[in-house]
Amino acid sequence: MPRTCRIPPVRVAAGVKFCFQCSTAKPHAHFATDRKAWDALRPMCRCCDASRVRAYRAKKAETPVADRIAQSRRHWQEIKAGVEQRLTAT
Numbered sequence: 001m002p003r004t005c006r007i008p009p010v011r012v013a014a015g016v017k018f019c020f021q022c023s024t025a026k027p028h029a030h031f032a033t034d035r036k037a038w039d040a041l042r043p044m045c046r047c048c049d050a051s052r053v054r055a056y057r058a059k060k061a062e063t064p065v066a067d068r069i070a071q072s073r074r075h076w077q078e079i080k081a082g083v084e085q086r087l088t089a090t
Protein backbone atom coordinates (compact mmCIF):
# COMPACT_ATOMS: atom_id res chain seq x y z
CA MET A 1 0.00 0.00 0.00
CA PRO A 2 1.49 3.37 -0.92
CA ARG A 3 2.17 5.71 1.94
CA THR A 4 0.16 8.91 2.15
CA CYS A 5 1.71 12.32 1.65
CA ARG A 6 0.63 15.70 2.96
CA ILE A 7 -0.30 18.28 0.36
CA PRO A 8 1.88 21.39 0.69
CA PRO A 9 -0.02 24.71 0.98
CA VAL A 10 1.99 26.19 -1.91
CA ARG A 11 2.70 24.73 -5.34
CA VAL A 12 6.25 23.31 -5.49
CA ALA A 13 8.27 22.59 -8.63
CA ALA A 14 9.75 19.19 -9.49
CA GLY A 15 12.90 18.43 -7.47
CA VAL A 16 11.68 20.66 -4.65
CA LYS A 17 9.97 19.53 -1.45
CA PHE A 18 8.00 21.49 1.12
CA CYS A 19 9.19 21.24 4.73
CA PHE A 20 6.16 21.47 7.04
CA GLN A 21 8.41 22.17 10.02
CA CYS A 22 9.89 25.45 8.76
CA SER A 23 7.21 26.01 6.07
CA THR A 24 9.80 26.43 3.31
CA ALA A 25 10.15 24.75 -0.07
CA LYS A 26 13.69 23.42 -0.48
CA PRO A 27 15.52 21.34 -3.12
CA HIS A 28 15.64 17.57 -2.58
CA ALA A 29 19.33 17.82 -1.61
CA HIS A 30 18.22 19.54 1.62
CA PHE A 31 16.32 16.42 2.69
CA ALA A 32 17.90 13.23 4.04
CA THR A 33 16.84 9.93 2.49
CA ASP A 34 14.19 7.70 4.06
CA ARG A 35 13.60 4.52 2.07
CA LYS A 36 10.26 3.90 3.80
CA ALA A 37 8.80 7.28 2.81
CA TRP A 38 6.59 7.66 -0.29
CA ASP A 39 9.22 9.84 -1.99
CA ALA A 40 12.23 8.22 -0.24
CA LEU A 41 12.93 11.51 1.56
CA ARG A 42 12.59 12.57 5.19
CA PRO A 43 9.44 14.59 5.89
CA MET A 44 11.47 17.53 7.25
CA CYS A 45 14.61 19.22 5.95
CA ARG A 46 18.07 18.43 7.37
CA CYS A 47 18.13 21.66 9.44
CA CYS A 48 14.78 20.90 11.09
CA ASP A 49 15.71 17.25 11.58
CA ALA A 50 18.99 18.27 13.26
CA SER A 51 17.26 20.77 15.59
CA ARG A 52 14.63 18.14 16.44
CA VAL A 53 17.36 15.64 17.37
CA ARG A 54 19.22 18.31 19.39
CA ALA A 55 16.02 19.10 21.33
CA TYR A 56 15.35 15.38 21.90
CA ARG A 57 18.89 14.77 23.20
CA ALA A 58 18.78 17.87 25.44
CA LYS A 59 15.46 16.70 26.93
CA LYS A 60 16.84 13.18 27.36
CA ALA A 61 19.98 14.52 29.11
CA GLU A 62 17.83 16.37 31.66
CA THR A 63 16.83 13.13 33.42
CA PRO A 64 19.65 10.99 34.86
CA VAL A 65 20.08 7.47 33.46
CA ALA A 66 19.11 5.86 36.80
CA ASP A 67 15.82 7.81 36.79
CA ARG A 68 15.07 6.76 33.19
CA ILE A 69 15.72 3.11 34.08
CA ALA A 70 13.47 3.34 37.15
CA GLN A 71 10.77 5.03 35.04
CA SER A 72 10.97 2.28 32.41
CA ARG A 73 10.83 -0.42 35.10
CA ARG A 74 7.74 1.19 36.66
CA HIS A 75 6.12 1.41 33.21
CA TRP A 76 6.67 -2.32 32.49
CA GLN A 77 5.48 -3.30 35.97
CA GLU A 78 2.26 -1.38 35.32
CA ILE A 79 1.81 -3.21 32.00
CA LYS A 80 2.54 -6.57 33.60
CA ALA A 81 0.06 -5.85 36.42
CA GLY A 82 -2.58 -4.88 33.82
CA VAL A 83 -2.05 -8.09 31.84
CA GLU A 84 -2.18 -10.25 34.98
CA GLN A 85 -5.36 -8.46 36.07
CA ARG A 86 -6.95 -9.16 32.68
CA LEU A 87 -5.87 -12.82 32.79
CA THR A 88 -7.37 -13.34 36.25
CA ALA A 89 -10.59 -11.50 35.28
CA THR A 90 -11.40 -13.96 32.48
Ligand SMILES: [Zn+2]
Pocket residue numbers: 019020021022023024044045046047048049
Ligand atom coordinates in the same frame (compact mmCIF):
# COMPACT_ATOMS: atom_id res chain seq x y z
ZN1 LIG B 1 12.69 22.61 7.55
